[in-house]
Amino acid sequence: MNYKDLADLIFPDAKDIKYYEEKYPERNLKEGAVVTRIAPSPTGVMHMGGIYQALIAKTVARQTEGVFFLRIEDTDQKREVENGTYEIATACETFGVGPDEGRTANDEDRGSYGPYKQSLRKEIYQAYAKYLIEQGKAYPCFCTAEEIEEMRKKQEAAKVRPGYYGVWAKCRTIPIEESMKRIKAGEKFIVRFKSPGREDRKIKHHDIIKGNVTFPENDQDIVIIKADGLPTYHFAHIVDDHLMRTTHVIRADEWLSSVPLHLQLFYEMGFKAPKYAHIAPIMKNDNGNKRKLSKRKDPEAAASYYDKAGIPALAVREYLLNIANSNFENWRRANKDANIEDFDFKLNKMSVSGALFDMVKLLDVSKSVISKYTAEEVYESALNWAQKYDEDLAKTLENKEYALKVFGIERGNKKPRKDIAKWSDVKENIYYMYDEKFEPKYEYQVINEKQDVDTILKEYIENYYDGNDDKQTWFDKIKELSGKLGYAKEVKEFKANPDKYKAHVGDVSTVLRVALTGRTNTPDMYEIMQVLGKERIEARFKLAMK
RNA sequence: GGCCCGUUGGUCAAGAGGUUAAGACGCCGCCCUCUCAAGGCGGAAUCAUGGGUUCAAUUCCCGUACGGGUCACCA
Numbered sequence: 001m002n003y004k005d006l007a008d009l010i011f012p013d014a015k016d017i018k019y020y021e022e023k024y025p026e027r028n029l030k031e032g033a034v035v036t037r038i039a040p041s042p043t044g045v046m047h048m049g050g051i052y053q054a055l056i057a058k059t060v061a062r063q064t065e066g067v068f069f070l071r072i073e074d075t076d077q078k079r080e081v082e083n084g085t086y087e088i089a090t091a092c093e094t095f096g097v098g099p100d101e102g103r104t105a106n107d108e109d110r111g112s113y114g115p116y117k118q119s120l121r122k123e124i125y126q127a128y129a130k131y132l133i134e135q136g137k138a139y140p141c142f143c144t145a146e147e148i149e150e151m152r153k154k155q156e157a158a159k160v161r162p163g164y165y166g167v168w169a170k171c172r173t174i175p176i177e178e179s180m181k182r183i184k185a186g187e188k189f190i191v192r193f194k195s196p197g198r199e200d201r202k203i204k205h206h207d208i209i210k211g212n213v214t215f216p217e218n219d220q221d222i223v224i225i226k227a228d229g230l231p232t233y234h235f236a237h238i239v240d241d242h243l244m245r246t247t248h249v250i251r252a253d254e255w256l257s258s259v260p261l262h263l264q265l266f267y268e269m270g271f272k273a274p275k276y277a278h279i280a281p282i283m284k285n286d287n288g289n290k291r292k293l294s295k296r297k298d299p300e301a302a303a304s305y306y307d308k309a310g311i312p313a314l315a316v317r318e319y320l321l322n323i324a325n326s327n328f329e330n331w332r333r334a335n336k337d338a339n340i341e342d343f344d345f346k347l348n349k350m351s352v353s354g355a356l357f358d359m360v361k362l363l364d365v366s367k368s369v370i371s372k373y374t375a376e377e378v379y380e381s382a383l384n385w386a387q388k389y390d391e392d393l394a395k396t397l398e399n400k401e402y403a404l405k406v407f408g409i410e411r412g413n414k415k416p417r418k419d420i421a422k423w424s425d426v427k428e429n430i431y432y433m434y435d436e437k438f439e440p441k442y443e444y445q446v447i448n449e450k451q452d453v454d455t456i457l458k459e460y461i462e463n464y465y466d467g468n469d470d471k472q473t474w475f476d477k478i479k480e481l482s483g484k485l486g487y488a489k490e491v492k493e494f495k496a497n498p499d500k501y502k503a504h505v506g507d508v509s510t511v512l513r514v515a516l517t518g519r520t521n522t523p524d525m526y527e528i529m530q531v532l533g534k535e536r537i538e539a540r541f542k543l544a545m546k
Numbered sequence: 547g548g549c550c551c552g553u554u555g556g557u558c559a560a561g562a563g564g565u566u567a568a569g570a571c572g573c574c575g576c577c578c579u580c581u582c583a584a585g586g587c588g589g590a591a592u593c594a595u596g597g598g599u600u601c602a603a604u605u606c607c608c609g610u611a612c613g614g615g616u617c618a619c620c621a
Contacts, residue, residue: 041621076620145619161548162617190619215550226619233621257550257616280614285557290613322570326559329570351559353552353614361558361571371584410583419583445581475580491579509580521582 001176007133009180010140010191014127024113024243033066035247037102038092039240041073042084046091046303047295048357049252049282052320054097056279057250059321059345061100066247070102071240072117075230085117091303095313113244118236125231128239128269129191129224137196137268138224140179140189141171165195165219172221191225193235195264203260208248208277209350210256218261234261242271250347253278277347280354282323293357300359310385310423314340315366321345322365323355337372363421371418375408378420382407385423393427396434406433409527417523432517433531435539441518442544446507447487455485456511457541467534471526482508515544 027035036057040050054068061068070092072085081087089105092098101111109116132138141164143151148164155162172194174182183189197217204214224235231239241249256278266273281292284300293301300306306316318340321328331343370378379400386394397403407430410417420429431437444453464477479489482505488494494504513525516537522528529537 039621043621073621079620141619148619159547192619210551213550220617223619228619230619232619236621252615253551254615254621280552283614292614323558326570329558330560330568333569355558358557358571364571367583415585417583418585478580504580506580513581519582523582525580 001180003134003136003176006140006176006180007130009183010133011126011130014123014130017127017131020124020127020243024245027067027245029067030065032064033247034060034064035067035069035245036061036250037069037071037241037244037246038099039071039073039237039251040088041076041079042081042088043076043079044081044084044087044295046088048293048301048303048306050088051091051095051097051303051316052282052324053250053252053279054092054095054099055317055320056324056345056347056350057248058097058099060248060250060347062341063345067100069111069113069244070099070116071244072103073233073236074117074119075226075233075236077119077228077230094307095303095316097317118240119230121236121240122229124243125225125236125239126229129231129235132193132224132269133191136194138191138193139172139174140183141192141221141223142174142182142187142189143171144188161199164192164221165199169221188227190223190227192221193224193265193268195219195221195261196268197260197264203263205259205263205276207256207259208275208347209280210253210278210352213256213259215257215260218264220261222261234258234265237262238265238269238271241274242266242269246274248277248347249274250277250279253280277350280351283354283356285356290354290356292354300357308389310382310389310425311362311366311421312369312381312423315362315369318369319362319365322361323351325349326351367418367421370420371411371416373411375404375411378407378411379403382423382426386426390424390427396431396437403430405531406430409531410523419523432519432522433528435536438540439518440540440543442514443520444511444514445520446503447511452485452502453511453515454545456481456508457515457545459485460512461534461538461541465529465534465537467530474526474529478509478512479505516540 027033029035038050038054038057040046054070058068060066070089072088074080074084085103085107086105089098089103093105101113101116102109103114103116104110107117115121129138133140143164151164151168152162155168169192171179171192195218197219199216199219201217202214203217204212206212222234223232225231237249240246259276263273283290284293284298286297295301307313318328318332321340321343325343325345327349328343328345332338335342373381379397383394383397383403386397420426432439442453447453447456460478460481464481466474466477469477483489485508486502487508488497488501488504491504491506494501509525510520513522514520516525516528516532532540
């Protein structure tokens with residue numbers, strides 16, 4: 001009786017690992033190409049942190065002409081949620097961080113290193129577990145949950161480290177014959193890794209982001225195959241990232257402390273370990289306390305939140321890049337029109353500690369991003385968003401030709417407008433340009449007497465407005481009108497001699513603006529008038545004079 | 547609690563043994579201007595703390611406090 005017999009008894013049908021080693025050969029990539037991945041669990045909606053991770057992993061892969069893939073980690077079937085894979089895959093696509101290969105939204109594989117869903121890889125894990133058992137590096141453990149619990153209590157009472165290690169690892173020393181007998185008798189078991197580590201020895205590790213860290217060696221005989229035959233995260237990570245030929249594991253820093261275990265596992269399997277980059281999570285200020293964005297407590301943790309709000313995916317990516325590499329914004333100022341793909345992202349420039357999520361800044365980034373859009377792009381994006389989330393807006397936008405004119409106001413020139421931060425802002429920004437949506441609100445600030453207002457409006461439309469005027473002429477006429485009615489033609493002139501005039505040209509303009517749009521703040525009034533046309537201007541003035 | 551990691555304005559942060567300690571968001575003021583959004587200019591605001599090492603420490607070392615992570619048949 002030897003380890004081989006034990007291994008055969010436990011996994012009689014498992015293939016030799018050579019089969020998989022040959023099936024998933026080294027990737028044929030150019031020198032220095034990086035293979036990265038995201039490996040989320042389908043346990044609910046996609047988290048912002050997941051998008052962040054995906055963006056970073058994808059960026060690094062792209063920079064080196066490598067590969068970025070998506071693997072679904074569904075080894076905990078209790079926590080799995082329906083449509084989990086779909087949620088993850090579509091969120092990646094909508095935020096522009098879709099993988100080169102991996103599991104797709106319709107639960108299929110794309111790429112030749114699959115399956116990319118762990119529950120479908122059961123036999124692979126078992127083959128590798130068998131390989132370990134054959135070498136005496138893993139063993140069956142018959143301890144029940146109750147026994148483990150009892151052991152933990154004893155350890156607590158004795159004030160020693162909890163866990164399954166050293167003398168506490170009861171099943172580690174069971175003779176092969178006995179193990180086999182118990183298995184044949186139908187006793188339940190799981191498979192544990194036989195750790196060669198010693199807690200009193202240190203292991204040094206260089207993390208790309210965290211830098212040099214020193215840990216005690218792992219000495220825990222962790223579970224590698226659970227009662228349901230599926231692997232634990234640790235074991236799946238080793239097998240998958242080896243077989244999928246991942247070169248850089250970029251993951252949340254909650255994993256940092258299991259690096260000693262992972263390194264040990266890679267070593268004992270005879271695999272080359274990947275490089276690690278542990279990302280600090282995105283935080284939130286919760287009543288003065290900094291904590292991780294929480295899927296459960298924070299609506300803004302869900303990736304879908306940003307889609308619903310109408311923040312462009314590009315803005316989200318820019319903001320995230322901002323958090324990731326703080327020199328991004330300096331680069332952005334120097335390269336205003338450059339593609340974010342051209343930014344030289346550096347993993348090792350990422351912050352070691354988590355950044356507080358700053359919605360205000362995101363919105364500022366978003367404003368800049370949208371300001372660079374053409375009217376056509378604004379239209380398409382806004383319409384797209386409206387069709388998903390705002391029927392009324394979508395209907396309003398049906399007339400594309402007109403909508404393009406509206407979105408074209410102060411856009412496309414050197415200093416484009418920066419007033420839309422998210423598509424849900426659009427309504428408020430354009431509705432007054434639609435007669436059926438226009439809601440008059442006649443609050444004229446300085447010039448308030450109805451008679452004065454009416455005179456301005458009447459005079460202007462009858463004797464001054466001409467749709468063919470260029471902007472300068474157009475404004476000169478408003479000045480002229482102002483002068484005629486006893487208002488200062490220049491604001492400065494008014495300020496110098498406030499007693500000489502009733503008001504100034506700015507106030508006259510305000511009257512026109514309010515009558516026209518129902519608001520005191522609008523984009524350039526000349527352009528607004530151009531879009532509305534004389535008839536509609538007149539109609540609105542008449543309404544105001546009623 | 548053990549083990550890891552961290553702490554520069556309100557926020558994101560650059561930075562180096564000697565600096566007027568970058569820049570961005572936000573805030574305030576001014577300018578521009580027909581009003582806003584912008585844009586331009588300027589302002590307030592930061593090296594957690596105690597002890598070393600040093601001619602010199604925010605930067606290096608040790609302690610303290612605070613924050614984060616982790617200690618599962620969850621990932």
